[in-house]
Each structure stands twice: as structure tokens, then as C-alpha cells.
Amino acid sequence: MFSRTMFYLAAALVLISFSTHTVTAQARFSTMNSVHFDMKYIQGVSESEAHGLLGFLESEYDTLRNALGLEVKDKLEVRLYDSPGRYRSDMNMGREVLSAMYTHGILYALTTAPAQGLQKAIRYQLARVFLEQTGQRSCPSWLREAFAVYHSGIMSDLSMPGSVTVASFSDLTQDLDEASSPGDRNDVNYVLGRTMQFSVERYGKPKAYGVFKEFNGVLSVEKVFKKSFGEEYADIEKAWSKYVAITPQIGRAHV
Numbered sequence: 672m673f674s675r676t677m678f679y680l681a682a683a684l685v686l687i688s689f690s691t692h693t694v695t696a697q698a699r700f701s702t703m704n705s706v707h708f709d710m711k712y713i714q715g716v717s718e719s720e721a722h723g724l725l726g727f728l729e730s731e732y733d734t735l736r737n738a739l740g741l742e743v744k745d746k747l748e749v750r751l752y753d754s755p756g757r758y759r760s761d762m763n764m765g766r767e768v769l770s771a772m773y774t775h776g777i778l779y780a781l782t783t784a785p786a787q788g789l790q791k792a793i794r795y796q797l798a799r800v801f802l803e804q805t806g807q808r809s810c811p812s813w814l815r816e817a818f819a820v821y822h823s824g825i826m827s828d829l830s831m832p833g834s835v836t837v838a839s840f841s842d843l844t845q846d847l848d849e850a851s852s853p854g855d856r857n858d859v860n861y862v863l864g865r866t867m868q869f870s871v872e873r874y875g876k877p878k879a880y881g882v883f884k885e886f887n888g889v890l891s892v893e894k895v896f897k898k899s900f901g902e903e904y905a906d907i908e909k910a911w912s913k914y915v916a917i918t919p920q921i922g923r924a925h926v
Contacts, residue, residue, distance in 0.1 A: 821867035
């Protein structure tokens, strides 16, 4: 699908790749709660930092609720860290992670990451939280990820692939499956972001965002698209493949 290029995951997709440290001391956490979040912040993260991020999360929650017409059923646990080593250790992840990660039902965030990048990463992960419920009702992963990428604002931090040739939406599912680490996601994230951009430009935000609440676990993706957009799935797919296509530049080297 893609011709791979050098890429830059600045801002939101800042990769945390520090040497691994063994964490031996028992960490101390303070707590702070709001309507939709139960936050724990490790010693080293100030109360003011925690309060600021909690306010940001509540604001983003309202934005997503209004945009998608969805509500997260349970309060979300959030954990804040000031140490990359402890951050990775508590998630049981390797060296390459993002500055915010949603895993095992918990949203983790590293407060020492650049502020703008951290906010974008949190927007991306919180969008995934909101749309997790639609995945249980047959909403495909590529559509959920397309919204999360678009909503987060990370598109401006991604480099354009050398070329993109896609024939079906299922190609995106395959590319997501093959992207095993955050560092592999530049090209597929770029196309995912363009996918939601296509939907917004073609149908407008209310329809592009409203499609998610139409998934009920009974209707197929094809029928949901027909109901939401008033066009046949195959016709939408054909127009989308042309929209996201990138023709290789003459003389440009490809890997």
C-alpha cells in the first residue's frame, strides 16, 4: 500500500525511547477526581499539573460527547507519571511508547513530554476510549482509528508517504495489523487521517461523526454507510481510494 519514507513523529506522537530502568521503590500516588475521571498522579507530578490535565480531560470529554453523540459508560482511570522508566514499567511495555497510552482500561500519561504533543496524544487516546464501545457493535477498527487520528490534530506532524495505492477499506485493517509499534504508524496514520478528512469534506461533520452511533451490532458496515451517507458502500470506497491516492514523484527514491 505504501512506499515507505523517512517520517517525523513530532508533537503528539513523541516516542519515549529511554534506557530501561528497574523500578524498585514503591511509588506513592495522590488522587484527584472529577465527574468522568479518577486520576492518580505519582509523587513528582505537582497538584497543579494534575488539576490542569484533569480540566483538559473534562473539556475533551465534552467535545467528544457533543461531536459523537456517545457517552462513556464508566469513569475512566487516569495515571500521571513524571518518570519514563516508571511510566513504561507500569504499562508493562517496551522502550517505544507514546506520551499518552490507553491500555488495559487505563489512560496513562507522561507529564514531562512537550505540552502540545501530550495534549494531542491524550486527544487521540480519549477518542479511542469513546469509540471502544462501537467496536463491540461491529464498527471497524480502521474507521475508529481514522476518527482518533483526525480528531487528535496529529496530521500536521506526519510526513506524506512517497506513494499510496488502496483499493478497499480492508487494506487499512491490514496495515493497522502490520504496524506493530508506534514508529510504524506514520504512513497508515496519514491515510487514516485523510480518510476521515474525506468523509468530513464529502458529507459534512454531522454525518461523518454521526456514523459511529449508527452501529448497533446488527447492521453491516455496508448498510450503516448507506443509511448514514445515502450512497452505496462500493461507490464511497471508490471515491475514497481516489481521494487518498498519492502518485510517486518522478525521480524520488523509494525504499
